[in-house]
Amino acid sequence: MSLRYLALGDSYTIGEDVLADQRWPVQLVEKLRRHSMLIDDPQIVAATGWTTDELSDGMDKAELGASYDLVTLLIGVNNQYRGRPAEEYRMQFRTLLMRAMALAGKHPKRVVVISIPDWGVTPFGHKSSRDRRQIATELDTFNTIARMEALEAGARFVNITGISRDHADLVASDGLHPSGAQYTLWTDAIEPAVTEALGHP
Template sequence: MKKLGLIVILLIVVFSCRVNDDQQITIPKSYKILALGDSYTIGQSVCETCRFPEQLKDSLITKISRQDTISLKVIAQTGWTTTNLKSAINNENLSNDNDIVTLLIGVNNQFQSKPFSLYEEEFPELVTTATTLANGNQNNIIVVSIPDYAYTPFGQGFGLSETTTEEINMYNAFAENYCAINNITFINITDITRNGLINTNLVASDGLHPSELAYTMFVERILPVAIEKIR
């Protein structure tokens, strides 16, 4: 009986040690961010690490465990409309397991005087595609509002600043309303860019696009919701 009792005690000790060891083992996680857009996403006229998707990735890295990693893929190009972005996505072999997908698109539809109806048709299609790419979960999507280039030296020199603002308001209102109806996260950063004439540090060296500082301010608004999504 004494031997049996000793065996039972030993088994309990071994099992307890194994449980404790298992509790200490953590499997590293790999998070994936996909950024879709145009010049505002690619970061025209700023360094590669200065654009908002890179700043968002770097900020998120500070909020996760040391052993976890975050990768970023950017599908964006200066001048792209919603149509261009749709085509580019179709030509890419993108995975559907992204933890966060950002979407910022529409300024070139406005700048190139495309029919607004085109945006009304293609923006929802892009959101649907983004949902597929985000593990089929629309909660993983972050739509970012269109900056207002009327408040830049280029926008002022273009001579249609009031019309530009009105039209960008129309585009953003449609996107925000669509996101509200469909429970999709919409982050408004347009007001930041409307300080570009007062604070010239918000405008890149080309006199048109957001600067690194402006993108930092974008990320300050995006980061809290991004943290919740990867959790």
């Protein structure tokens, strides 16, 4: 029987402005298959612009399975972009994490949380009137919350924020979202944690 994978998120998970096969969840599945792992195509519940509460609403409307072997969660950039408070993010992220764990058959280690990339370093960010240092600081705060919540719950956490900062030139044509090449770097960073998660009973 093949493994089932649910990817929860926003524009970074749906792969705004890149081809479908360049989305990191799709690249991840292809990489796992090259390692002889039998896994279905990812079910992606994500949309550009979604905040934590909008992802929750999206999950309510999606046709979700009863259980998945792997669930990834990457959410929060739009909370920061809209100036939403960190404590609100903490509470809503915690709720999403609990839902993710329930969908992972109540196996926390089958949930992999991905950090939020830094949009401030992109060409779009450079043209923005926003203070890029403040963007970085706020995203670091959100990522600290996500990491702490994930580890406290027993889930896994992968930090790809450094990749987004080190490879700010690898962007899609919109000048904001990662290119397929940057998503490949994300996939390389995420794959070891996912392999461990799928090996957890």
